[in-house]
Amino acid sequence: MAPNPRRARIFFKEKGLDIPSIEVDLFGGENLKEDYLSKTIWGLCPALELDDGTIISEAPAICSYINDLHPEPPLLGTTPLERAQVISCDRHMENSGMQSVIYAFRNGYKDFALRGVGGREGDKIIPELIERGRNGIKIFFKRLEKQLSNAEYIAGNFYSMADITGLVVIDFAKFAEFSIPSNNINTLKWYEKVASRPGTQV
Numbered sequence: 448m449a450p451n452p453r454r455a456r457i458f459f460k461e462k463g464l465d466i467p468s469i470e471v472d473l474f475g476g477e478n479l480k481e482d483y484l485s486k487t488i489w490g491l492c493p494a495l496e497l498d499d500g501t502i503i504s505e506a507p508a509i510c511s512y513i514n515d516l517h518p519e520p521p522l523l524g525t526t527p528l529e530r531a532q533v534i535s536c537d538r539h540m541e542n543s544g545m546q547s548v549i550y551a552f553r554n555g556y557k558d559f560a561l562r563g564v565g566g567r568e569g570d571k572i573i574p575e576l577i578e579r580g581r582n583g584i585k586i587f588f589k590r591l592e593k594q595l596s597n598a599e600y601i602a603g604n605f606y607s608m609a610d611i612t613g614l615v616v617i618d619f620a621k622f623a624e625f626s627i628p629s630n631n632i633n634t635l636k637w638y639e640k641v642a643s644r645p646g647t648q649v
């Protein structure tokens with residue numbers, strides 16, 4: 448159910464690639480144990496391990512690497528401007544959308560009482576931040592609706608990594624009991640289109 452590994456899985460599937468994966472038990476804290484930390488000191492998933500043992504962490508870095516090796520279909524745009532728009536929108540999906548859902552979900556999740564921040568231990572959850580997260584999700588939905596009133600997809604009139612992150616954020620928001628507001632017609636139309644793609648069924 449973890450959203451960031453899902454971003455990478457969808458990206459691979461959209462590229463038609465079958466990349467073997469190993470599940471890491473985040474709820475059980477496997478990502479904080481020596482085995483996983485010896486691969487990536489940041490303790491976060493996903494991480495892509497190459498045949499020579501090199502590790503690439505951070506979903507957008509993994510996607511960018513794969514996109515350069517397998518340019519078709521293009522998921523980061525086809526011109527420098529499109530690429531800039533995709534990266535910009537992807538970051539907004541993450542910083543404004545994903546971060547708000549994390550605040551709202553994580554700070555109310557008792558099993559993570561001392562895991563308030565991903566990838567490390569010892570930070571108490573802060574229930575007051577739930578409200579900040581919930582407010583952030585509302586603002587995110589409003590802004591996404593506006594963004595999608597200008598073009599068919601989040602970064603323009605082409606499907607991209609930003610749509611993958613947007614979809615993943617919205618599916619993850621269900622854990623914080625949020626769904627697309629019923630009068631956000633542009634977002635609902637967009638969601639139907641991206642959620643029904645064969646590549647997103649992971």
Ligand SMILES: N[C@@H](CCC(=O)N[C@@H](CS)C(=O)NCC(=O)O)C(=O)O
Nearest residue numbers: 449450451491492493505506565566
């Ligand atoms: N910015 C990172 C975020 C990675 C991240 O936060 N991953 C979560 C899973 S969705 C994680 O590994 N959490 C570890 C934890 O909760 O301790 C990315 O793009 O990959």
